[in-house]
Amino acid sequence: MTLRNYLEKAKKEKWAIGQFNFSALEQLRGILGAAQKLRSPVILGTSGGELGYLGLEEVIALFEIAKAKYRVNAFLNLDHGKNLDLIKRAVDYGFSAVHFDGSGLPLEKNIKYAKKVIECAYKKGVLVEGELEDIKKDNLTSLNKAEKFIKETKIDSLAIAIGNRHGFYKNVKLNFNRLKEIKEKTKVFLVLHGGSGIPEHQIKKAIKLGIVKININTELRIVWKKSLAAAFRTRESKPYKILAVVQNEVQKKVEEKIKLFGSRNKI
Numbered sequence: 199m200t201l202r203n204y205l206e207k208a209k210k211e212k213w214a215i216g217q218f219n220f221s222a223l224e225q226l227r228g229i230l231g232a233a234q235k236l237r238s239p240v241i242l243g244t245s246g247g248e249l250g251y252l253g254l255e256e257v258i259a260l261f262e263i264a265k266a267k268y269r270v271n272a273f274l275n276l277d278h279g280k281n282l283d284l285i286k287r288a289v290d291y292g293f294s295a296v297h298f299d300g301s302g303l304p305l306e307k308n309i310k311y312a313k314k315v316i317e318c319a320y321k322k323g324v325l326v327e328g329e330l331e332d333i334k335k336d337n338l339t340s341l342n343k344a345e346k347f348i349k350e351t352k353i354d355s356l357a358i359a360i361g362n363r364h365g366f367y368k369n370v371k372l373n374f375n376r377l378k379e380i381k382e383k384t385k386v387f388l389v390l391h392g393g394s395g396i397p398e399h400q401i402k403k404a405i406k407l408g409i410v411k412i413n414i415n416t417e418l419r420i421v422w423k424k425s426l427a428a429a430f431r432t433r434e435s436k437p438y439k440i441l442a443v444v445q446n447e448v449q450k451k452v453e454e455k456i457k458l459f460g461s462r463n464k465i
């Protein structure tokens with residue numbers, strides 16, 4: 199099954215595939231461990247910052263080895279790619295998907311660059327996700343812009359703004375009316391960014407209304423940091439003991455999300 203196959207299946211059956219970001223081995227293993235245990239497909243995300251730290255070569259090497267070891271259906275996505283050269287390199291290195299974040303650009307420029315990304319990605323069967331409005335509080339994806347963008351670029355997926363935002367916020371109020379309107383007017387895969395902290399019932403409703411991919415980053419970073427900090431307060435000094443606990447905590451959080459997104463046993 200390719201990532202496209204999974205997204206189509208998710209759309210038909212009304213569940214969502216999680217994108218979990220990583221920049222540390224404990225996160226990568228925790229995510230794949232959860233996917234293996236719950237027989238769920240997963241997307242591993244790396245943003246510019248995460249890639250800048252790990253390096254494209256290490257990301258691909260670590261990912262391929264870990265994926266084979268865990269025997270899971272996992273896919274790599276370049277998250278919030280703003281630099282065309284980096285996006286091209288990710289495509290060449292074998293990422294399954296790239297997210298071109300042109301949200302800071304005027305619509306015409308966003309369309310122009312998205313087309314360039316698509317041109318290079320499609321040759322290799324790499325999925326492309328686009329973004330229109332900055333994903334922050336009170337920003338809503340414009341229906342007209344979305345229709346024009348999709349029609350002109352023929353993009354696969356769209357990251358939408360419906361009251362979601364990046365970071366850990368519990369007081370999120372997703373605009374389900376806008377989600378319904380976008381769903382009615384488009385056929386692309388709809389993506390919810392800023393998944394950390396969004397109350398469970400809102401996540402479930404968003405999936406019911408057509409979201410097929412949900413990105414989680416901050417929540418995993420918090421688990422990683424808190425469990426590491428707790429280990430430092432003990433007398434333990436062996437990295438392999440401390441980090442095994444951290445990995446386990448990350449895995450538990452990812453398992454929670456996989457169950458919530460309904461991607462369990464969908465492999």
Ligand code: G3H
Pocket residue numbers: 219277278363364365366390391392393394413414415416417
């Ligand atoms: O692209 C990554 C996600 O949108 C992560 O958002 O840090 O709020 O979970 P989050």
Ligand code: ZN
Pocket residue numbers: 278364391392413
């Ligand atoms: Zn995001």
